[in-house]
Amino acid sequence: MKNIKYLLMATCALSIWSCKPEKFEPITTDVNVVKQMQGTWTLSSVIQVDEDAKTKGFPYKQLDVTNVYPYKDLVLSFQGDAQGNPSTFSITSGNAPRITELTSGNWSVDNGQAPTNIILKNGTTQSLLTFSSYTGLKSGKLNIKKVKMSNGKVILSYQYEFTKK
Amino acid sequence: MKKILLTIILGVSAVFAFAQGKVTLSPASFTAEDEVTITLDVTGTPLAGLDDIYIWAFSNDGVGGGKDALTNGQWTSSSNDAKMLKAGPNLFTFKFTGTALFGQSPSELINFGFLGKTKDGGKQTPDYKPFKFDPLVFVPSQFRVFPAKMDGTDMTTVYFQQNLATDVNLMRMYNVKVNLTFYDEAGNVAGSKMGIVAVRESDVLYSLSFIPDRVVTLPTGVKLTKFTYQFAGSVKDANGADVATSGPVNEVNYTVFN
Numbered sequence: 001m002k003n004i005k006y007l008l009m010a011t012c013a014l015s016i017w018s019c020k021p022e023k024f025e026p027i028t029t030d031v032n033v034v035k036q037m038q039g040t041w042t043l044s045s046v047i048q049v050d051e052d053a054k055t056k057g058f059p060y061k062q063l064d065v066t067n068v069y070p071y072k073d074l075v076l077s078f079q080g081d082a083q084g085n086p087s088t089f090s091i092t093s094g095n096a097p098r099i100t101e102l103t104s105g106n107w108s109v110d111n112g113q114a115p116t117n118i119i120l121k122n123g124t125t126q127s128l129l130t131f132s133s134y135t136g137l138k139s140g141k142l143n144i145k146k147v148k149m150s151n152g153k154v155i156l157s158y159q160y161e162f163t164k165k
Numbered sequence: 166m167k168k169i170l171l172t173i174i175l176g177v178s179a180v181f182a183f184a185q186g187k188v189t190l191s192p193a194s195f196t197a198e199d200e201v202t203i204t205l206d207v208t209g210t211p212l213a214g215l216d217d218i219y220i221w222a223f224s225n226d227g228v229g230g231g232k233d234a235l236t237n238g239q240w241t242s243s244s245n246d247a248k249m250l251k252a253g254p255n256l257f258t259f260k261f262t263g264t265a266l267f268g269q270s271p272s273e274l275i276n277f278g279f280l281g282k283t284k285d286g287g288k289q290t291p292d293y294k295p296f297k298f299d300p301l302v303f304v305p306s307q308f309r310v311f312p313a314k315m316d317g318t319d320m321t322t323v324y325f326q327q328n329l330a331t332d333v334n335l336m337r338m339y340n341v342k343v344n345l346t347f348y349d350e351a352g353n354v355a356g357s358k359m360g361i362v363a364v365r366e367s368d369v370l371y372s373l374s375f376i377p378d379r380v381v382t383l384p385t386g387v388k389l390t391k392f393t394y395q396f397a398g399s400v401k402d403a404n405g406a407d408v409a410t411s412g413p414v415n416e417v418n419y420t421v422f423n
Contacts, residue, residue, distance in 0.1 A: 048320055050312035058303040060311055065320050068374040097320070097376055148316070148422040151192040155314050155420065 033115055035084045036137040041162035043074040043096065051147075051154045070095045076142075076162060078107055089120060099146060099160060100127040118144065132159055140164035186210045186281070188293045194314065194420065197263035197274040197298045205281050208255045211288040212281050216251060219243035220259045222279040224267040226295045230275075234266045240286045249281065257281065263298055271301040305329060308396070308412070314420040317347070317389030320376050325396040325412070328369040334410040338398040341365070343373045344411075345380055347392045355389060356381030363396065371396065391418045 049062045066072070073094030081087045089107040091100065105122030109115035118129040132143035142162040147154050187206040195201045203220070207213050221243070222234035238244030249257035263274050278294025299313075307329040311322045323343060330336045346357035358380050363371040377389055397411035 048312060050314075052299075053303075053313060056301060056303070058313075060309075063311055063322060063374075065322075065374060068320065069376065069379060097379065148319075150194065150314070150420055150422055153192075155422065156312050156319065 032084070033131075033134055033137065034086060034109055034112055035080065037078050037118075037142065038080040038084070038086075040075060040077045040165040041142050042165055043071050043076070043099075043160060044163045045159075045161040046071045047159040049157045049159060051157055069097050071097065074099065075165075099158070100129070101125065102127050136161070186212075186290050186293070190296060194299055195263075196301050197269075197271040198301065200260060200262050203249075203259045203261070203279065204252070205249065205257045205259075205290070205293075206255055207257065207281055207290060210281070210290045212283070212290055213255055215283065215288075217284060218249045218251075218257050218281045219247040219284055220249055220279050221247065221282050221289075222261075222266060222277060223294075224263070224269060224277045225273075225275050226278045226292075228275050228295075230269075230273055232267050232269060234261075234279075235268050236266065240282075243282065243284045243286070271298075274298045307331070307335070308394075308415050310394075310417055316419045316422055317377050317392075320374060321392075321417075322372055322374040323394045323396075323415075325363070325371040326369060327371065330412075332412070334400050335396075335412050337400045338396070338410055338412075339400070340407075341371045341396055341398040344395040344397060344414075345373075345375065345392060347377050347381060347383070347389050349384075349387050350390050352390075355387050356383055360397070389419055391416060393417070 044066075045064070046066045047062050048065050050058070050060065054061045074096035075092045075094070077090045078086065079088045086107045086109060088105070090104045091098075091102065093099075093103070100120060102120050102122050102125060105120055105125075107121070108119045110117040110119070116131055118131070120127040120129065129144045129146055132145045136143050140163060142164070144160050144162070146158045146160070148156040186209065189204040191202045191204070192199065205218075207215070207218065212218055220234070221237050221240070223231055224234075225231035234247070236244055236246040238247060249259045252258045263269075263277065264271060267274060267277070276295035276297045278292055278296065280290050280292050282289040305326065307326050309324045309326070311324070312319070315321050325341065327336065327338070330338075341363040342360045343363050344357070344359045345361065347355045349355040356377070361373055361375075361380070363373050366372050373394075377383065377392065383389070393414045393416045395411055395414045397409065399407040400410050402408045
């Protein structure tokens with residue numbers, strides 16, 4: 001009877017001792033956005049969005065302007081240094097309208113893990129692009145946005161989709 | 166003699182222009198539900214040098230359905246709510262929201278105007294008007310632009326919705342083209358292009374998308390402040406011959422983004 005008692009106690013102790021938090025594997029693999037941005041991209045689509053009309057619920061909110069001018073000529077290149085950090089960029093417009101006032105310089109992001117803004121810089125001139133979404137990066141799509149504001153209010157934006165070369 | 170005459174004319178014009186006072190609205194564009202700050206510089210007006218100035222505001226000038234501001238009071242005795250805040254020598258400000266100031270709904274408010282005055286109405290500035298409210302409700306019209314606000318570097322699309330035309334010639338117009346004219350800061354024509362073939366998007370919709378410097382060659386460094394567009398085309402006369410016709414010239418001011 002005594003043996004059964006000790007056996008039960010030992011079993012309980014072992015059961016309690018074996019309890020530990022289960023480590024879950026990540027649902028997806030880590031996305032290194034900054035590294036995945038690096039490379040050469042060609043512009044594949046341009047959507048003009050009337051953000052003010054969107055806010056007001058007006059019927060005409062956006063317009064695909066990709067084929068109005070040869071936007072698809074535009075090539076964007078983000079380079080990284082040996083450690084994979086952002087370094088230089090270049091934009092070759094060809095016959096496409098310009099998407100920023102800069103054509104070359106250095107680029108950086110506001111947050112290495114989850115960037116929202118891409119900062120393009122050449123000397124004292126700076127241009128800001130923002131991420132629309134990261135989801136396309138794995139499949140070779142870079143979705144960025146240029147926003148135009150008036151008195152702190154977003155009025156107009158351009159959504160650019162690039163395809164990795 | 167000619168020079169003296171020219172000097173006199175220019176001098177009188179300058180004094181007249183200065184005597185109008187100067188108005189700044191912040192933000193520059195606003196709906197009837199946005200708070201707006203009027204800044205009035207009364208230099209050169211009969212109110213110059215005074216400390217107490219009152220606003221006399223009115224809505225929908227020239228378009229019907231206008232009302233005096235609820236703060237106006239009597240012309241010979243402005244209400245204290247209409248008193249403008251002195252912000253500096255000859256400089257006065259007044260904050261308001263269209264719907265509250267006029268007691269009208271956003272859909273009723275199209276524009277507003279105002280003047281500055283003394284409490285007893287003995288002295289006043291000229292009228293400053295009309296300042297348009299941005300619509301809060303979409304109203305279909307025969308001509309429209311996309312986006313609603315843009316600057317001189319943006320892609321702009323102008324539309325002609327033919328089934329909304331009210332003019333008989335415009336209802337029948339075909340072979341539709343667009344005339345574009347761009348203006349610089351001094352109000353001079355910076356470039357224009359006539360007769361650009363419009364895209365026929367459907368039986369009743371024509372459009373043209375453009376970026377100004379792709380349509381005209383602009384002088385280096387020029388800053389565009391507005392453009393005009395006009396849809397033109399042909400109609401058949403009684404003998405079946407083509408006759409040129411055109412719609413009104415529509416003006417679009419460029420927005421200053423910051």
